[in-house]
Amino acid sequence: MSVSVEEKKGPAPGDRRHPEPLHEPLVFERSGEGKVGYSLPPLDVPETVAIPEVLCRPDLAGETEISEVEVARHFTRLSRLNFSIDQALYPLGSCTMKHNPRVNEEVARLPGFASAHPLAPEEVSQGALELAWRLEKILSELTGLARVTLQPAAGAQGELAGILMVRAALAKTGNPRTTVLIPDSAHGTNPASAHFAGYKVRELKSNARGTLDLHVLEEAMTEDVAALMLTVPNTLGIFENQILDIARIVHGKGGYLYCDGANFNSFVGIAKPGAMGIDVMHMNLHKTFSTPHGGGGPGAGPVAVAESLVPFLPRPTVERRTDGAFSLDHDRPESIGRLRTFLGNFGMFVRALAYISSYGNRIGDVARGAVLNANYIRAGLAGVYHLKYDAPTMHEVVFSDKKQTASGIHAMDIGKRLMDYGFHPPTISFPLIVYGALMIEPTETESKTGLDAFVAAMRKIARESEEDPEIVKTAPHTTPVRRVDEVGAARNLVLRWRP
């Protein structure tokens, strides 16, 4: 592939894009006695405090006094210190940073959704219940699995829900078993979730292709193993091409095949987990279905299950009655119970339904675009950065810093230098099985122009690593702050402002 790179020297120290000052005081430091940022109607009932004084506080010492205009400026200024998808490619591998359609934001704010209460009578909440029911049906169709719970608040809670259902199903047969198998390439949430579901974790070493080794699996898969938690495709962006054999081995010993569906965006609408022998799988609405990441949440982690796990779904479920009305079913005696209040992150359901409806039966184009873009980046950087595993790439590609370490450049430096070229860094140092990993996920919403610019920047950084390593090691040079002292932050903890 030929990439034309504009040959000019990259941003250097002192070449600051942001004019000073970038420092924004804390909102508490902007506070000034006597200022007001709100207005309420006068109290139209008698004033009273009918609570004993010992149970009350005298005031809210330390809280702010600030006007609306100052709040507007404060949060606008703060926002400008953030990188965002709307600015440029945000190739954070595993996180699926794709464009967030704004119509989804608009419809989620309709009063019938944003100002609706989960405990209003069902007969006046039919639209909300129908929405949840419809989304469940669609996710069930996309996964090829029998039913879906929308309740988990995020992927990690979805994992826990899934493994608890497995545990309940096994316990019913008299033995919940003791162990969950997890490949060494897995997300950290997998072992943590298995632990909180009461299981020991046994890590499986990946093979030279970067995928699960069938011999390793066969040896580990005993009748003491409750489940294999498998990310498909895995965190290297490689599809487990022996998935049917994997399912056969796991099922052969009476275990369940759990799929971490964080990477569902690479095959949604193209292949169905249910057909692969997967029994239970969580999805991240904020990844595959583009609900906004919001600086770190809210997420939503629906879990799809095969027929065998349906009795154990969290309660309540949404049901359509024979008269066509929708209602909640709390009477599910074998349910694992609840993982949180109410139905889940309903506002995310609204956005996901809007998103899926926009694609409809063309939803497979999401996966086609994501896989095409990742492969294009791979082609553009092959030979420039080391690729430990060269199996076919799906939606993300994991390079490493191996070619650059000779000049003392590490993955972190490359990531920081990307900031100077106007990009967010890829995921750094994950998955753990690739030392110095650079995990790049462009998503389907990046144009060829954007990909070319990213590839050009990465190639340029590779050259700089040889010719001018200092500029890479000391990057970033153009961001609101330079490298921050994270070790110092942990050693000398300051976790709040004090009056």
Place this chain on the structure above:
Amino acid sequence: MKFLPTSDADRSEMLRAIGVSSVEDLFASIPAEVRQPADLPPPLSEIEVRRLLGSLAARNANARESAFFLGAGIYNHYISAIADQMLYRAEWLTSYTPYQPEVSQGTLQSIFEFQTHVCLLTGLDVANASLYEGASALVEALLMASRLCRGRTRAVLSAGIHPEYRETVRTYFSALGFTSVEVPIGPDGRTDPKALARAVDADTFAVAIQSPNFFGVVEDWKVGSDAAHAKGARAVAVVAEAVSMALLAPPGEREADIACGEAQSLGVPMHFGGPVLGFLACRAEHERQIPGRLVGETRDADGRRAFCLTLSTREQHIRRERATSNICTNQGLMALASNIHCSLLGKKGLREVALQSHAKAEYLKREISKIPGWRIPFGAPTFNEFVAEGPEPASPLLSRLARRGILAGVPLSRWDPDAPNRFLVAATEMNTREEMDRLVAALKAGGTGDRQVPRQDRP
């Protein structure tokens, strides 16, 4: 498709660069027998998406178009226009976890400010960057207490804790070998202090009470703290109506070790129950056992103040199965909304909202108690919510009222079949005296009468 920026010409060029002839070739590692297209309807245009979602939204009664008195853990409070409009900014909406502090100072500083608001409200030293919602926040608080009292296996919970919170605790505990014991509330609506103290033993790692409790009754955190500390357990304070913290004595002052719960009422719309905003705060000496993300202050290479995620060695992406929690995300955008809200209202506004909510609930409680055949079963002080008991089953009555544009309350029968006539009524600064009088008149009339015209002019 307008979300996909790749033209046919681009695609051809890209395929050539990759060295394959079609996009389908890139999917060769997926076995043919599992490939199945999705059976979904054709794509919708933006106009059709608005129409579809609009038609679903139109079939939900909501606080903008009703006289609204629902609570039970989700409350209708004032949110300034600016708090929501700020969330539309792409820099907040479309960014992610601030793993790279140099390009995430906005999010990091906002979380640091949110942590400070939570500390000021709870009277504790350290707060995390938020958790999913109230029930799982209680679970995380209890698991934290279990780590602080290693080897102990049981938690004592007041039955005044939100029933869905308690159910969530049972779900999480089931696999971990922990048990939860529930202590009933007394006839005045408060947790019985003697029963609570009796329930705590040397195997107890936590004692948790909620205030205002599920029935709206104000509890004294110290009752929980004393019961816990007498046996070396940790006291957990649960708050489901966070506005109350602006009026009531904070958990830290009444010797609670951990405060947790739901902060939806501080700037987050009701969203049919989610996304909302869990929080957790603790004492400084326990900060290394806190679950979830934390933001700390530090310096950059040029010596300027900067913020970053800290103590990550507690977290799953580093510690894996030995992490303090499996939680990965926080509730970023909701924590931002709450930071904006708390900053705007601040010292005076948060307090005024609490005082107005309380005064309105007191008015409504008094007026309902005057209706013949009606009573307020619990005598202890309440904050902005209370149990009302009428002469007939609550559920059908509430349904009749809902059809007339009055969302009058939450029936308790789902959790307590022995109290079919009881329901929870909440009031906030959003309620007017006129609509409270309308509710009282409707209750007097047994929920019958003229259909009310839905109001479109509500804030």
